[in-house]
Amino acid sequence: MSGSAFEGFLSTPQMLAVFGDQSVMQAMMDFESALARAEAAVGLITPAAATAIAGVCRAELYDVPALVAASGRAGSLAIPMVKRLTETVALFDTQAAQVVHWGGTSQDVIDTAMVLVTRRALALIDADLSALNAALLALAEQHVATPIMGRTLMQPASVVSFGFKVMGWVGPLVRCQQRLHAAAARALQLQFGGAVGTLATLGEQGPTVAQHMAQQLHLPPWQGAWHTQRDDWVALGCEVGVLVGALGKFARDLSLMSQGEIGELNEPTGAGRGGSTALPHKRNPVASMVALAAAQRAPHRVAALLADMSQEHERGLGNWQAELADWAGLFISAHGAVHALAEAAAGLQVNPQRMRDHIEALQGLVSAEACSTRLAGVIGKPEAQRLLEDLSKRVMSEHRHLRELLLQAVADDPRLQPAVPPEDIHRLFDADHAARHGAERAREQLARYRPLAAQLAAAKPFDVPESNLQDHSPQEQA
Structure with a gap:
């Protein structure tokens, strides 16, 4: 297998x-x-x-x-x-x-065997998922207010905090773990x-x-036989697929932020990790690679499990057998992903200065929305937005900082000059000030998810006593 x-x-x-x-x-x-x-x-x-x-x-x-x-x-x-x-x-x-x-019957012994090995598989996934969540929560707390550029549609947007970004990774993972526990409680049943x-x-x-x-x-x-009633079993497989997707989201962002020309994050190095046979300088994000490979394959596994549900009468012909073959592959990929990312998160290298540098390199454009909002209270939203659009174009064509252009525009406008003092404008371009909203949301989510993650990690629902059936006599079972 x-x-x-x-x-x-x-x-x-x-x-x-x-x-x-x-x-x-x-x-x-x-x-x-x-x-x-x-x-x-x-x-x-x-x-x-x-x-x-x-x-x-x-x-x-x-x-x-x-x-x-x-x-x-x-x-x-x-x-x-x-x-x-x-x-x-x-x-x-x-x-x-x-x-x-x-x-x-044959299906009794095989399905129950799959339940028993799946419980062991989930114990492995659960342990690494707890470690990954703990590492990410610690990272979010450490960098709760660290400014970083938010990106939408692969383009610079507005400043957020790195802690806010990390909580965007860990929130789905904690929820996935919670749903895995619940789904497994329904699915791991004697056949x-x-x-x-x-x-x-x-x-x-x-x-x-x-x-x-x-x-x-x-x-x-x-609770009874479930030979061709595969709903709870396949629902567990679907939850594993969702987990792999959430891991893929983290891996995608991590790989993008690890690109050499970005350099905001790096996976840990050492012991031959992430090297190249031709380029000695490379630091390949191998944990991201493993997780992204899993995310590519999990949807097909899950789709196969769903397709296998239409089983005939009291015993499936071909579909149950196909399910058995697809099941292991899903878990094998899932654990590769969560284990690799848990190791990477424990030693993730963060470069806050590069995060600030990327904000500054855009010459204030990431503050355009905040500037427009501030001016809108004086001249209305449509006019404020048109003004910032024009100023943003000048930033690009004249290679000047938006703050400089905005200070001049406010000084030249008799409506804005008395209502928008220069210190307000300077504050709009302060990265730490801009990151405060992301930091506030991150703190709220930390307060919500830290206790839940700790509770899930302590639960260990898949750990059972080492069962040696030969140690118990039939009389004791009576």
Whole structure:
């Protein structure tokens, strides 16, 4: 499931391992072990049979690549796995071999395995997202009032504060984390319904068995099978896609601000990070690159998950299988993005002087809106705007500062001269003064998002006790 080398370098070894063949196979074995112990707890099979089954539910005992290879012909990874598990149990207990996978179906074991590995995947994403949010919030607080040029449609607009800009990155990320927690609480559910979702093979004991299994696997109480009801599951995938998009927004701005001729920000360097095979001076924004690559690919993954929802009757044909293949890729990309940006944010290099230099280089034009607003109170908005448009054109053609031209225009106008003193005009061109509104908004957002981010970081909803099912006897489960 790790894909090519090019997939791997855009993610992390930890996430690749989560969706690796060995990990998925062990999660399937965990399902089978939990099933056997739950059935023993309600008296459907003997404790000895449950112990015999659970004792060999360890992926390292099996030739996992061979099982994966056999799955294509069988039509499901669960079929060769259950067959080999049954054969292995029979080596020690022929009676126990008769009740392996009793009452379950292939989709039960595979979907539950995907839930278990997805929970681990979300734990990785959540930890790095908490670290990224904390780093960005600290950065916003440090530079809450640092002036920087705001840009719209890729062009200079008005002065804001760098803290305000950073909060534009971190606000969506905190909200994404909040929604991920909520979506996962609905989606990470035991899949258990038997052949058509009714648990008919287990009779009246079916729901009780399911509750025992959910408890063992540290999942919420069983609510019923969701074989072809993929809404909550796909909604979780969509939230991961939205997170990748929010990461892409941060990465896009970071990469633009890191351009050599801009130089307002730089990703951390060292240990071969961001180098070039030909140009020794380069500092390539590799974290941004990884996140932007994820943002390019996530929409297609999410679209595929949505397309896979129209599944037939009580078991999908082709669409469920396609969903399984697309799911891992989405998480692999997402963790590559959040991990890379969390590392970059922790060591981000900020250049406030370059931010001021870019404001000053525009010879006061970024203050044109503020000037127009100030004059509008005296001569009205239409006339004030026309005046500033004319003065702005002269700035460009005469290479003069807007402040100089505006001081002269005010001095020459008998309406403006007594109403707009020179100190007011000078204040309009003060970058720190201009950044105050952005700083105020940034402080408001910091007050809102700091406690929420801390709460989300402390929640750790995807951390569960290390579950070794072999440590619990069937009698204890009863």
